[in-house]
Amino acid sequence: MKSSAVRRTTAKTVLAAAVAAALALTGCAKTEDDAAGDTSSSASGDTGQVVATPGAGSGATCTVEQFGGAKTDLATATVGFSQSEKEANPFRIAETASIKAEAESRGVKLLTANAQSQFSKQISDVQDLIAKGADLLVIAPLNSDGWGPVLRAAAARKIPIVTVDRKINAAPCKDYVSFIGSDFIEQGKRAADRMIEATGGKGEVAILLGAAGNNVTTERTKGFKDRIEAEAPGLRVVFEQTGEFAREKGQQVTEQLIQSNPDITGIYAENDEMGLGAVNALKSAGKKPGAVKIVTVDGTRNAVQGIVDGWISGVIESNPRFGPLAFDTLDAFTKGEEVAQDIVIQDSAYTEENAKSGLGKAY
Helix, strand or coil: CCCEEEECCCHHHHCHHHHHHHHHHHCCCCCHHHHHCCCCHHHHCCCCCEEEECCCCCCCEECHHHHCCCCCCHHHCEEEEEECCCCCCHHHHHHHHHHHHHHHHHCCEEEEEECCCCHHHHHHHHHHHHHCCCCEEEECCCCCCCCHHHHHHHHHCCCCEEEECCCCCCCECCCECEEEEECHHHHHHHHHHHHHHHHCCCEEEEEEECCCCCHHHHHHHHHHHHHHHHHCCCEEEEEEEECCCCHHHHHHHHHHHHHHCCCCCEEEECCHHHHHHHHHHHHHCCCCCCCCEEEEEECCHHHHHHHHCCCCCEEEECCCCCHHHHHHHHHHHHCCCCEECEEEEECCEECCCCHHHHHHHCC
16 A cells, blocks of 8 residues: 655644645655665654554544634643653653653643553543643553543643544544554554564464553554464464563563473564563573564664664564654644644664664664
């Protein structure tokens, strides 16, 4: 499937109706095939993100009039940002830094909160941001469900919400404005393709599942299993257990895996931190680099270094630098322009061929 892509330069990057015109003006058109192997700054997230249109998005748009709000000036607004997880994870560090840097560059007042991986705290965090006067909200949700209290509080004040990296189960352009993130099913499929290549399409594979209760885990799992089933019947998924997106938990689960299935062929870790935990477990068990094929999702520097060192067979990027795109979306929306309800970004990938040269672009 071919799709257009446009670099983040103006609010037009998030206007579904203006994508074709923006591409013609900027000359930034790029096919999905091009982006899949690209490790330039735009594709791997060194300076921004590349928007895929239509990508996996619904194609629907939202305006402030449809949302029931009023036009405002982003420059004079207060934006609240709710981070979901402890910032021991490089993805979260890069994500928060991107939001803060973009707010600073635009001179926008930013209020921040970190839920420390506790969903009840995230709900109270966002309620507190609203109480402190946030006019607009950017939320990186811990879970997809359970957002009723926040949505009701935001609706009462007509506060627009943009979610990044994970979706919430609610109605776009009613409960929230837009979701900005990756096509997680496609990430799972690409991880499966890499696993098939690394294993020759034969053997037994384990999945280190992400945290339960969010669309990222569900969709990365679905994409991976669907592709394996369709393309590599000789490769069987024999083990699935959550590593909760954490390195320590990923190591613990892999230690159990090695004991129950010492001849496992491959491990699909649904984020880099769990994959790095798996590497630690394999090292402790006396395994050699490459003895077990590991494919992960994220694009952290440590994981890409794992490819260089021979422990990891591939990393599918999930770009965390949402700041420019999130603020472009808010800016366009508050001006009364159309923004896409689903803004899907294109992610790159790291393999043995480009890992060493791409280290500087990993986060």
